[in-house]
Amino acid sequence: MLKQTPLNATHRELGAKMVDFGGWDMPVNYGSQIEEHHAVRSGCGLFDVSHMLPLDIRGANVRAFLRRLVANNVDKLQVSGKALYSCMLNEAGGVIDDLILYFMDESWFRLVVNAGTAEKDLAWMEKMNADWGMGLMLTPRRDLAMIAIQGPNAVQALNEALPGVDSITANLKPFNAAAMGEMFIARTGYTGEDGFEVMVPAKAAPFFWKALMEAGGTPIGLGARDTLRLEAGMNLYGQDMDETTSPLESGLAWTVDLKTDRDFVGRAALEKSEVTKQLAGLLLLDRGVLRSHQKVHTQYGEGEITSGTFSPTMQQSIALARIPLGIAPGAEVEVEIRDKKLRAKVVKYPFVRNGKVLI
């Protein structure tokens, strides 16, 4: 039996094509994935991301706990509502999950973790909570639905759908959140556009979704979510990194704080490890489509595509690939696609931000 979000019936009424996404019954598209992609870049798209898990951690030791638990430094969060992206590592320095942490107050942080890893994450956190004697209360918030509102018209659509929210959206900076009654409004996303991720009580989700559609929001499936995040150069857990890969070889060094002497899980392993690979952007020069697991041949040895797709904005195939260190942007590499070797160029990503091609 597949798990359902509070918006399952809404997706079906809208004629979505539903798929099994890691045990969740989710919309992959509502018609055309490419049209949905463009709707986000040029207008406003709505995503049901209720399969992801909000998790409240409460208690006096919460900051101390998170200092040890995650690779980024939660001491960067000093203003209520401020968000931080981080990896949670295992002792070997592999990535258990990537997550967002919101600092609310000194006894309350809210985390959002991936759907497929939620149970594993929770078990790991509970174990650390016990091992370190932190005495914290971890509360999974399955009672909340989460809707992402993304695109240049996201502010306008949210303001129209939710009376009174304009006083918040007018002042909310990127990577900040604010609570409004039972709602939680964060200026975050996974598309490379301006926008919000809004948590609402599950029961209110269908009504809120309809109000957002009336305000001009277009429903967007998981298909376009993937092409949007890849154009935006954002990692996908399980594909671009996992428990066997180092964040330092996954384009995530910027999220690992090694500057302070803070001891966190995985730090010792990372400091001992030799970094030989990097995550780089690829742009296919020949005709075809780059896909994950295709082999990449470079002058310094082999690499592998971790995520690849056809970019609807660039009308060209793009990818993230783990390739040997030392291959610089501008270099030409070869990608094995079926029985052919096709030419690709190494580029700095992101590929697209705020509707504009950066390559």
Added chain:
Amino acid sequence: MNIPADLKYTPSHEWVRVEADGTLTVGITHHAQDLLGDMVFIETPATGRTLAKGEECAVVESVKAASDVYAPVAGEVIAANADVEASPESVNRDAYSAWMFKMKPSNPADVAGLLDAAAYRKLVESEVH
């Protein structure tokens, strides 16, 4: 479901039109394009290539995934559709006019082994349910 009665089909979701001169025109079915979603890349076989029955001979890729197109019978490729390579989305618009290639069967009697519309419909329904 859009399954024209005047065409033949394969279990791997190709449609085949038997032309008056005995040659075959081949494409992928409406159901196949619906499963794959928005098409972004198509590669057709070279004219003159000899195909075994069931041989991979063309590639269709949507945003989502890549899929092979198989030869419905043994034979030789006599034409490939350059238009469909230039506009892959034409397969989504009308799968039955966006043909991939034409072939001359080695043995015209092999065509009898293809599925008719009713049999293909039954197959699709059994896959869907």
